[in-house]
Amino acid sequence: MAYKRSPLMEERLAGNRQRILHAARGLVAEGGYRNAPITAVASAAGVSTGQIYRHFPSKADLFVEVLHHAVEHEIAILRAIAAEPLPVSRRLRRAVEAFVRRALAGPGLAWAFIAEPVEAEVDDERIRARRLLGEVFRDLLAEGMVKGELPPQDLDASAACLVGAYTEALVGPLAPSRESPRDGEQLVEAICGFCLRAVGARLDE
Amino acid sequence: MAYKRSPLMEERLAGNRQRILHAARGLVAEGGYRNAPITAVASAAGVSTGQIYRHFPSKADLFVEVLHHAVEHEIAILRAIAAEPLPVSRRLRRAVEAFVRRALAGPGLAWAFIAEPVEAEVDDERIRARRLLGEVFRDLLAEGMVKGELPPQDLDASAACLVGAYTEALVGPLAPSRESPRDGEQLVEAICGFCLRAVGARLDE
Amino acid sequence: MAYKRSPLMEERLAGNRQRILHAARGLVAEGGYRNAPITAVASAAGVSTGQIYRHFPSKADLFVEVLHHAVEHEIAILRAIAAEPLPVSRRLRRAVEAFVRRALAGPGLAWAFIAEPVEAEVDDERIRARRLLGEVFRDLLAEGMVKGELPPQDLDASAACLVGAYTEALVGPLAPSRESPRDGEQLVEAICGFCLRAVGARLDE
Amino acid sequence: MAYKRSPLMEERLAGNRQRILHAARGLVAEGGYRNAPITAVASAAGVSTGQIYRHFPSKADLFVEVLHHAVEHEIAILRAIAAEPLPVSRRLRRAVEAFVRRALAGPGLAWAFIAEPVEAEVDDERIRARRLLGEVFRDLLAEGMVKGELPPQDLDASAACLVGAYTEALVGPLAPSRESPRDGEQLVEAICGFCLRAVGARLDE
């Protein structure tokens, strides 16, 4: 307890952990999971491979955490919006808008929800992430239905469709942003319109 | 001269090709591309690895064909529906319905539109498939807009959202069919409703 | 004996053998041993792979024979020249000249004396070929020494040097014909001069 | 911080690299390139296959380096001799002598100038080596011709013949040393005599 080096070391330890996570995320954003062998993560983080196994039991665990962190923040934002004292349809629009804007601003995040995970354990986390994302919307839709703001509908199906709709629009081959570098706002508006109409929300709110 | 090209042999040859394709598809459906190394495909098909290279120039080519076959038929069906002499909203519903029903009936198909490809060459084919799928819907939406059956909207965005919506609903983690094995018809109805509302079509047609 | 098809079949059989040898030689001349897998030889010869194994115990045996035939003729020519009733130095010049001219005229033969054989058994034949080539010259040098036309010298060493000298000049990286497509006759003259001087023969004969 | 780059480790690392090169050279000297699959090199060097790829980007690169090292030193020696303040014919004799003596002393070197390379990249290096070797002699011959010590001759052809002559004499099937393990000095003398006579140099110098 009175060890003089203990706090310093712990700080450094924690710092290394962050640097590893950061490096891993960076490499994946650059070129996918394939671009992130352990040795590359290690050198990008400025640590040894041994360090990585000091902090994470396996490569899969490291990337599960990378994905988890990437998603956690998004979910928090969506949840905050979902809790705002606004009409459901307004919150829905704000939630979709927020997600799409963030995805358009920084690449690599939306990507994580679709692309090649390779590692079974990591894939599970991706599935979980999509599920969490869906749940935010399902709860919001439920509230809207109860309050009569939205027409009756299958909540799970609608939530899944919502998530599918805007992720595909963002990263799919038909993603308008790929076909022609158009106005981001136009895309945001198109996706929001689609989603709101889809769940029967009033668009004018 | 002698036994030149016995019909039996040709049959077996063709049979092997099919068995390889089938085995490959099965393994991928089970556990993804990573579950399908060449050796596993070979043994699942009951042939040697060499056989695979007799029929396909490379592993990538094999899986491109697996994906291509999975998609080809779907596209044809959707196009046929899109050409029917019906109101656009009716064709839209029938197209989504057809796709969803087929996906629910046979596993592995819808999967092919989402899953992790890893191999660049294979990924290209997947992208192409999604694009084709999207184009069928975009054309239909365009017709609907021109004829005044659908409100003005961003065609590319709407098409992408449509494809994303129903594929996610089918294979995503929130896919209702996964949460609880419910009535398929209910799911079909939910997805169709979502999609038709989303593009502003009349649901009662 | 009275079988009506026997002679015909034997003819065809022999014809196939020749076609296989010819096809094998052609493929090697084109792109080396690597360019001549059994299946390629078979299809170039218009026969089945099984046929090849009917005529040759193994791929190596086939190519041993290919090489052997290619060399046999050269050796015969050199031996004929070596047997001519001329002064030794004259015969030497004529022998070197003949070899170099033939090599310059048709590519692929000289190649066989140097290049990549890969198959141990085939390599042995290549070695034997070089040995035979050397022996023709050794005998000639021996005669020249005995008759006093050539100064005393180590016959084996001189013969080996001779073979090495003109093959390198023909196929090596310094082969003048590669650096600049010069007059073939000039090269013939240069090589002959080198060889005759080397063994102490009179050049003016 | 801690054990950063222990000298011991670096020594071992470097040692492994050398052992790999050495093992590769040994295997090739024994039985040619085909006798040296990566696994064989690894086990001969007492390391894993992975180690080899830690030190060399590919098998071809490893063998390029094997060949390069084998040649580099020889060229340096020949160049040093070629620069000595002696009559050209004297330097020529010393150069040939040096090469032949070294080849007789250590096996595997002369071999490298002739043998079957198979790998295109490796072959390129062999070609380069022979070219360099030839150039040393060509320059020397050029000087001799200019100074009147040597009769006029085709420099490229003579240089190529020289290289071919002594390499063949050393490794070819007629190499005297193979037929009967004779006195090495006798062979040196025979080859030198051949070469000097060939270019018209005075032997008595």
Place this chain on the structure above:
DNA sequence: CATGAATGAGAATTCATTCAT
């Protein structure tokens, strides 16, 4: 007897994980 589909050992290369230093 001829065919050519089928075999399967073997080759090069990668990379998560461990452990001697």
Place this chain on the structure above:
DNA sequence: TATGAATGAATTCTCATTCAT
């Protein structure tokens, strides 16, 4: 304790040879 050298199983692909038809 930290390092990064070392491991070796796993992967894709080739091709000489065989044998059912």
